[in-house]
Each structure stands twice: as C-alpha cells, then as structure tokens.
Amino acid sequence: MARKRLVAPKRTRRSTTKSRKASPARAKQAPRRSTRRRRGGPRRRRGLLGWIAAPFVWVFRLFMALMLRGGIIVALMIGAAVIYIYSTLPEYQALLDGRSRGSVTLLDRNGEIFAWRGEQFGGQISTGTVSPYLRDAIIATEDKRFRYHPGVDPIGIATAIRINLSEGRGPLSGHGGSTLTQQTAKLICLGVPYDPDKWEDETAYEADCRESSLWRKAKEAVYALALEAKYTKDEILTIYMNRVFLGAGSRGFEAAAQRYFGKSANEVDAAEAAMLAGLLVAPTRYAPTANLERSQNRAAVIVRLMEEQGYLTTAEAQRARQNPARLSAAAEARAGGYFADWVMSQAPDFLTTKTTEDVILRTTFDQRIQRAAERALQHVFDTKVKAGSKAQAAIVVMSADGAVRAMVGGRRFKGVAGQFNRAIMAKRQTGSAFKPFVYATALELGYSPLDTVVDEPTTINVPGSGPWKPENYTRNYRGRVTMLEALEDSLNIPAVKVSEAVGRNNVRRVATDFGIDNELANGPSLALGVSESTLLEMSGAYAGILNGGTSVTPYGILDLRMKGESSPIIGQTGGLGERVISTSAARQLVYMMSKVIDEGTGTRAQLGGRPAAGKTGTTQAARDAWFLGFTADYVAGVWMGYDDNTPLKGVTGGGLPAEIWRETMLRVHDGMPVHALPMEGPTTPAAPEPAPQPQNNDRIVRSPNDKLIGRVPNTPANVAERIINDVMGRIFGN
Known part of the structure; x- marks a missing residue:
C-alpha cells in the first residue's frame, strides 16, 4: 500500500486572506512580543572596546550639554552688553571729530597754505557727499563684506587666521580680520574718553586704544555689534572716514585730501582715492609726502582690488594706473619746515603746539624765496663740496625790517x-x-x-x-x-x-x-x-x-x-x-x-x-x-x-x-x-x-x-x- 507524501496543503490567495482576517488578535500581539524582546530580552555584551569608549562618550555628552548651556549664557551676556553699550552711544554726528587737540594752518605772506601742524581736520564729510571712488576704495581695501556682516565677520577672521598660519605666525598675529565696524570701535576707543589723570599723555591714550590683545579684540567685537545695532552702515562708514588718521597730521579723509591734493574729499578721482585708501594700512610709511613712489605703488594695489570687486571698470582702472595721483604744489614743496617750526615756537603753546582749537597763523614766509635758498644750497653742495661730506649749512633771508x-x-x-x-x-x-x-x-x-x-x-x-x-x-x-x-x-x-x-x-x-x-x-x-x-x-x-x-x-x-x-x-x-x-x-x-x-x-x-x-x-x-x-x-x-x-x-x-x-x-x-x-x-x-x-x-x-x-x-x-x-x-x- 503506497504511502501518502507528507506535503503541506497548497495555499490559495483566498485562504490566505481569510486567515489574516480571522486572526486580528495575533496581528496585534506581534509588535508587543517584539517590544518585549527588545526591552526584556538579554542585553548584548559591549565587549572590550565598548567598555573603553563608554567613559569618553559620557564625557562628550556632558561637555556638549555644558557647551549648550554655556553658549546660551554667553549669548545672553553678549546681548546684555550690546544693549548696555547701545544705550550709551550718542548720535553719530557727535563722533565725527575725534581729535584730542586742534590744528595750526600756516599761511605765507600771500595767504597761501605752506605748512600744517597738529591734527588737521578739514571738516565733516559723509558717505552721501564724499567721492564714490573714495567710498568704494575704502570698502574694497578694508572690508569687502562690510555691507553684509553684523559687525563681526567670521569668514574674514577665518581667512586672517589661515593667512597668519601660512606665513609662519601665530593665528592672531598679523592679519586680524577686523571689520570696518570693529576698526571704528577702535577709533572711538570703545567709548572711553581721554582722561589726563589716567594717561600720562595723549600718546599713551592712543596706544591703549590700539591694544590688540585677545580680550581687547573680544570687547571690540561686542562694541561693533552695538554699533551695528545703533547706526546704519552709512553712518558707521561716515564715522570711520572722519576719524581715521592718514599721516602728515591729517585726521579724516577730508583733511588728507586737502593736505595731499589741495582739494576736497568730495572731488578726488579714482587714482587719488586709491592713494588715500592705501594710507590706511600704514599712514606714516605710505604718506605721499614721505615717499611719493611708494605711495603710488600702494595705490596701484588698491586700484586692482577695486577692479576685481567691480567698483571700477577695466577702462577706469587702466586710466587710474596710467595717471597716478600727484601731490599738490604746497604738499610737494613741503616748504618751510624749519620756518614753520620756528614760528610755532614764537607764539604761546596753548595757541600752537597744545592748541585744542583750529588756528590760522599768517606769516612773513615767501615760498619763492624759500625755494631759491634751498636750490642755491643744493647747487653749491652738488658742485663744490666733496661727495659724502657731513658739513652743514644754514641760510636766513629777511627784509630790512626783520620780516x-x-x-x-x-x-x-x-x-x-x-x-x-x-x-x-x-x-x-x-x-x-x-x-x-x-x-x-x-x-x-x-x-x-x-x-x-x-x-x-x-x-x-x-x-x-x-x-x-x-x-x-x-x-x-x-x-x-x-x-x-x-x-x-x-x-x-x-x-x-x-x-x-x-x-x-x-x-x-x-x-x-x-x-x-x-x-x-x-x-x-x-x-x-x-x-x-x-x-x-x-x-x-x-x-x-x-x-x-x-x-x-x-x-x-x-x-x-x-x-x-x-x-x-x-x-x-x-x-x-x-x-x-x-x-x-x-x-x-x-x-x-x-x-x-x-x-x-x-x-x-x-x-x-x-x-x-x-x-x-x-x-x-x-x-x-x-x-x-x-x-x-x-x-x-x-x-x-x-x-x-x-x-x-x-x-x-x-x-x-x-x-x-x-x-x-x-x-x-x-x-x-x-x-x-x-x-x-x-x-x-x-x-x-x-x-x-x-x-x-x-x-x-x-x-x-x-x-x-x-x-x-x-x-x-x-x-x-x-x-x-x-x-x-x-x-x-x-
């Protein structure tokens, strides 16, 4: 008698459907059994690596938790500091003239300017009145993302650190990544006025304002945020343009334009604007009265930056390079240096070297005669004196009445x-x-x-x-x-x-x-x-x-x-x-x-x-x-x-x-x-x-x-x- 094969009955689509409908309880219990297995079942063994990593994981989780809470606290503190500084800031017009002392403008016998002493301030300018070339040159040189950051530029800071490291310096040595807003904060010395009882003199005060420690940078950043909250971008740039020192006793771009070019900052062209903006990195070194060729080379770099950033067309940039800025006649002559020192010493100190006001000093000086004396001395030493001689000479020319x-x-x-x-x-x-x-x-x-x-x-x-x-x-x-x-x-x-x-x-x-x-x-x-x-x-x-x-x-x-x-x-x-x-x-x-x-x-x-x-x-x-x-x-x-x-x-x-x-x-x-x-x-x-x-x-x-x-x-x-x-x-x- 043949034995039947032991096989399961063939399932049909219908029987399967029926089976599923007939046992809803089983379908509902399945996930509970699965959950019970995950929670109540035996745990996996960690192994040696798991035991070693566990403390580090715990510390990392704790650190992140503390960082999160600390970040919140720091953010609240920064916010409070910004709100406080915001409340102390005056209207921006009060910050435009940042000089600690006045200036002396010296006129010759014909009423022409021939020398300056003290801190020259040519007058207030604004982003709305200044030459667009100058406004764009400043931004292109100092802070190309000025219009977009909130006062601190993380991208700029990261770039500065990368450059410093690539040049073999410390991350905070050299390029600082400061924005124009941060530089403005430094220019107003974080709102701290000059106090003669605290600082020995104005030089010590300015040195303190220029301190570049990490703590100082942090305070500058907070102050910059407050400036951005209080003023518009144009107002911040206006403060900067009026307060920055630009060499040869010039405070602000208006004074510098008059000092070097004999014109207002509202009238400078692209080449002149580039030369003025080039002074920002080192005013004394790049002052055109000190070395015109070096100043022109620096201006060429600024022209290139303006062209790359779209502030100048190729034709404008080429024209600026082919026609570099030249000094005015008075600035080029640098006339009467010795004479200017002498007449400054003839008047009371409080009206000259220590003046807190702007003074006009009319003198007996004759620029034509001064040039004659200087050229005569140079001619004789060039033609009659041995090269390299250390001999000195002096000349005085006067009228019969002592002028x-x-x-x-x-x-x-x-x-x-x-x-x-x-x-x-x-x-x-x-x-x-x-x-x-x-x-x-x-x-x-x-x-x-x-x-x-x-x-x-x-x-x-x-x-x-x-x-x-x-x-x-x-x-x-x-x-x-x-x-x-x-x-x-x-x-x-x-x-x-x-x-x-x-x-x-x-x-x-x-x-x-x-x-x-x-x-x-x-x-x-x-x-x-x-x-x-x-x-x-x-x-x-x-x-x-x-x-x-x-x-x-x-x-x-x-x-x-x-x-x-x-x-x-x-x-x-x-x-x-x-x-x-x-x-x-x-x-x-x-x-x-x-x-x-x-x-x-x-x-x-x-x-x-x-x-x-x-x-x-x-x-x-x-x-x-x-x-x-x-x-x-x-x-x-x-x-x-x-x-x-x-x-x-x-x-x-x-x-x-x-x-x-x-x-x-x-x-x-x-x-x-x-x-x-x-x-x-x-x-x-x-x-x-x-x-x-x-x-x-x-x-x-x-x-x-x-x-x-x-x-x-x-x-x-x-x-x-x-x-x-x-x-x-x-x-x-x-």
Whole structure:
C-alpha cells in the first residue's frame, strides 16, 4: 500500500486572506512580543572596546550639554552688553571729530597754505557727499563684506587666521580680520574718553586704544555689534572716514585730501582715492609726502582690488594706473619746515603746539624765496663740496625790517617737525662777521672810514690772563691803513685797535642793541668775534645796518586767529625797534661793507650789476665760516660748519659761504629791478690813527634810557686828542 507524501496543503490567495482576517488578535500581539524582546530580552555584551569608549562618550555628552548651556549664557551676556553699550552711544554726528587737540594752518605772506601742524581736520564729510571712488576704495581695501556682516565677520577672521598660519605666525598675529565696524570701535576707543589723570599723555591714550590683545579684540567685537545695532552702515562708514588718521597730521579723509591734493574729499578721482585708501594700512610709511613712489605703488594695489570687486571698470582702472595721483604744489614743496617750526615756537603753546582749537597763523614766509635758498644750497653742495661730506649749512633771508622770508636750518630737511634748526639753535663764534659792529661804534663816535690805524704786531696785557698777541689771518702786516681798508680786507689788528680806542663797552652796547642777545666777551678779543651768536640774530643785526641804523627783532608771525574768526588774537611779533646808530653812520658803514664785496675778501659774492654789501667771517681753526650781507631789498646770512665743531678744510667765509650767499641772492632777485644801496662815501678828511686807550664811556652822549643817540663830532679838540693818543702809543708801544 503506497504511502501518502507528507506535503503541506497548497495555499490559495483566498485562504490566505481569510486567515489574516480571522486572526486580528495575533496581528496585534506581534509588535508587543517584539517590544518585549527588545526591552526584556538579554542585553548584548559591549565587549572590550565598548567598555573603553563608554567613559569618553559620557564625557562628550556632558561637555556638549555644558557647551549648550554655556553658549546660551554667553549669548545672553553678549546681548546684555550690546544693549548696555547701545544705550550709551550718542548720535553719530557727535563722533565725527575725534581729535584730542586742534590744528595750526600756516599761511605765507600771500595767504597761501605752506605748512600744517597738529591734527588737521578739514571738516565733516559723509558717505552721501564724499567721492564714490573714495567710498568704494575704502570698502574694497578694508572690508569687502562690510555691507553684509553684523559687525563681526567670521569668514574674514577665518581667512586672517589661515593667512597668519601660512606665513609662519601665530593665528592672531598679523592679519586680524577686523571689520570696518570693529576698526571704528577702535577709533572711538570703545567709548572711553581721554582722561589726563589716567594717561600720562595723549600718546599713551592712543596706544591703549590700539591694544590688540585677545580680550581687547573680544570687547571690540561686542562694541561693533552695538554699533551695528545703533547706526546704519552709512553712518558707521561716515564715522570711520572722519576719524581715521592718514599721516602728515591729517585726521579724516577730508583733511588728507586737502593736505595731499589741495582739494576736497568730495572731488578726488579714482587714482587719488586709491592713494588715500592705501594710507590706511600704514599712514606714516605710505604718506605721499614721505615717499611719493611708494605711495603710488600702494595705490596701484588698491586700484586692482577695486577692479576685481567691480567698483571700477577695466577702462577706469587702466586710466587710474596710467595717471597716478600727484601731490599738490604746497604738499610737494613741503616748504618751510624749519620756518614753520620756528614760528610755532614764537607764539604761546596753548595757541600752537597744545592748541585744542583750529588756528590760522599768517606769516612773513615767501615760498619763492624759500625755494631759491634751498636750490642755491643744493647747487653749491652738488658742485663744490666733496661727495659724502657731513658739513652743514644754514641760510636766513629777511627784509630790512626783520620780516623773515626764508629759513634753511640745515641740509636734507625730512619734512617732519622738530628737527635741529641751525639757523636759530646753533650758537657759534661769529669771527670777523662781528667787525662791522666795531666800525659802527667808531663811525657813531665821529670817526671817518678814511681814518687810519697801523696794522703791526701788537701785544695787549689782559688783566688776569697776561699778554695777548692777536694776529692777522695771513700773518702779514700792512702798516698804516684806513678803517675802510681794514674792514675790506678783514684785518684783525686794526679791528682790535679800533675796538680798544672806542671802548669795548661801547662796542658791546652797539652789538647788543642791534640784536646780538648773548653774553659778549669782555676782553680785547671781543673785536675778533670770539663771542657766540645765532645766524638769525646776526642776520637781524645786519638788517639794522641796512635800514639806516635802527634795531630790528626778526619776526615771522603777522597775526594769529581762530579758524572762522576775522579778528586776530595775536598781531605782529617783531619788527623795527629803537635807533642804535645815526643814519649817516649806518650809510657810511654800508659803503665800507660794499667794498668788501667789490674789492675785498667777499668778491666771490658779487651779484654782477646789482650793488651789494656784506662781510665774511671765519673763526679760529675754521670751525665756522660765515657770510652775511644785503642788497637794497633783502638781507641774507649764511653759516657753514660741522655740528661737532670739526674744522672745515680749506673753507673760509669768503669761499663756499660767499658762493652760497651769491647763488641764493641771484635766485631771490631774479626778475627784480636793480636798486642802489643806501650808502654814502666818506666826506671828511682822514684823521690820524685811533690809538688804543682806556675804555671811555664818557665820550658817548646817552639818553635817559641809556641808549646811544648821537656821536661826538670831529671838533679840533677831539682831533687833537687823537693825535696825542697816537703819539703816546708810538712812544710807549701801543
């Protein structure tokens, strides 16, 4: 009997459906059994790696939880700080002028600006009025995402860190990733005003504001968020444009545009805007007044950035590169650096170097004459002086009333304030340049240029020092010579004899009244210029000779007033003073000094057909060489020497100083009509030699204020006195 196959019955689609419908309970219980297996069933074993990783997982979860809660707390703190700072911020207009002190604008004699001092603020500008080129150049250079970030730019920070690391620096060293808003926060010093009780000076205050520590950066970021909440983007950019320092004493882009280009920031073109924006990275280094080529190269980089970011078309960028920005005439000349320093020192500090207001200073300065003096000095050193020489020189040019027109305080002025000005600071022995005051005293006392004196070996006993034997520069002796010849050839012995004859006290008085305001020597060497003086003082004294014998106080200030005011606070600071010698004596002295240039030691100073008078001066061992002189129009003084008193080699006052004087005066008088000198030749017969005698102040007629007011005439009694003194001198040996 065959066995049946053990097979399951074949399922049909119907039976399956029926089965599912018939057992709904089973379908509902299935998930519960599955859940019960997951929860109640035996756990999987972790294994060794699981046990090792478990603590780290727990710590990570704890850290993330703390970070989440800490982040919330920090966000709340930042929000509170932003709200607080927001509440303290003023209207943006109050933040535009961020200077801690005022400015001084210096005008020349024609009313043209030639120099600036202090922090110049040209006036308020805004994003709506400023040149679009300048606005775009700032954004392209400093913060190309300025319009889109909330004050802090994470992308910029990340980029800065990457660049710093790639250049081998620390992540926070070098590029900081600061936005324009953060830089604005730094410019206003996070709202902290200057307090003299907290900071030693304004420099220390600004250094504190520029601190770049991590904590400071964090505070800047918070402050930037508050700025973004308080002000619009345009208002923030306006604050920035008005407060940023741009070199050469310029605070804000308006002042910089006026300083460098002589125009408003509203008018600058693409090339000029790029140069101004290029200053932001390093204002002093890239200032065009310091190095124009370097500034132009930096501007080319800014033009490229503006082109890449779509602010300039290709044609505009190409035009800006082909026509780089140039300085204005005043900025390019950098005129009057030494002169500007001098006049700044002539007015009260609170109105100049320490002013908190904007001041306008009108001066006697003449830019044409200044250029003439500078070019003359450069020409002589380029053509007559050995290359690499460390010798220095100074020049002063003034009018006969003491108005200083030009001042060169040394070679290679660097365009910065405060350099050593040899024209006013260097007190040097004057040498034979002092002799005109000896002869001025003699002429005032009635001597004639034709009066004679014996040039011969001389010995004078100086109490407390013993015998003193002066010598001529050539160590030769001429015998009897006139005073005219003695000055013409700068003979030492006659000058000493005349000084002793007229009285040293009288010579000192005349020199002092003419403006040589230093302690003058008491001994007989006074006549040979062993006393010290400055070039400015000596030039002023010679101006007194030119103007007919009236003293002058050299001056450079015409008036000083506050910006926007019409009435001056300070008027002219110098000029004509009291009469020192008579007009006749002064005119005769001018005649004697004209012979110095025509026939004597100063022939290298001749000006062709233009009459001139002057005097050479060379000190002991040729440590100083001078030439001072004048035409009918201007007085000029030249000093040459080494700052360390090293003797000059082969240089006397009649050499290089006379040539510098000549080159200066030729340029100064270029195109001017020729005027005759105010002089008169000797009209009285020659009197005998003035022999040395004791100082005799009783021979001078004095006014109640103890000033010289007249001279003793050549009466027979006075002539007889001179003859007796001459005879006695010959008998007893001087």
